[in-house]
Amino acid sequence: MGGHLGDILKAPRGQEPRLVAGGVCLALPVPDQPKLHPLLVIEFSQESSIIHGMRFSADEMLGKLARWLRLAGVDVAYRREISDADLVAEARRDNRILLTRDTRLIRTLKPEEFLFITKDRMEEQFSEFRERFGDALGEARSLSRCAECNAPLLPLPKAQVVDRVWPYVFASQSAFTGCPSCGKIYWRATHVEKILRRLERLRANP
Structure with a gap:
């Protein structure tokens, strides 16, 4: 690295x-x-080191957040160039909560299926995640x-x-x-x- x-x-x-x-x-x-x-x-x-807790997916606009959540030990699926339909389907199939900045995408989701990220800076996005899912961070082991x-x-x-x-x-x-x-x-x-x-x-x- x-x-x-x-x-x-x-x-x-x-x-x-x-x-x-x-x-x-x-x-x-x-x-x-x-x-x-x-x-x-x-x-x-x-x-x-292997936490069987909450699982998440992140849309393509949240790559930096996904990386730092993973460094914090949180299970976050992320890949570029995936369609909205496939992103939602994979999140539902794998029982993952979707982290997204896409206002159109959240119209297709139930409230418990997503966290809408409003901020631009990664640090503030991380804060939004922590406010709702502090328990997931508490369970996770950094650099695991x-x-x-x-x-x-x-x-x-x-x-x-x-x-x-x-x-x-x-x-x-x-x-x-x-x-x-x-x-x-x-x-x-x-x-x-x-x-x-x-x-x-x-x-x-x-």
Whole structure:
């Protein structure tokens, strides 16, 4: 990731996390070139990281909000270039609440099926989400999801990444996680604290 959230690549859809005893991921895809992103929550457990709580979808106008909600640990489906009809159908099929700025779209939805976002700035949009769905934020664990894949990150044994990270990273880091959807490997880097501080402000700001 090199310190830039936007450098995270899109992930293939329709893949589910796979676990074995102890929360170790099975059959992570091995890419031709390592997908390396220095982002990791060191304190990680299977029980606390995968939240079976409220689920959301975001329309194409809310990509930045979706990314930061995912960084906060909230389950938010998001993809560009999807029709309104498909967006609504997928949200209903997957029992997701739709986050949207589309005034035409909300005319087709029941009040309990959506949150209409009125603000332009991501920080204010996050605040609107928090005001209505504070419980979802309270349950979610920061940095437990892939920011664009939305899949829960899973702990990886260090031996499993020996040929998939740079040698200096392997030598200097003791803990790694991986995304079961796109195969990226994550570890803790200096910019993680900056992200966590911003998430703390987003969670706390009135």
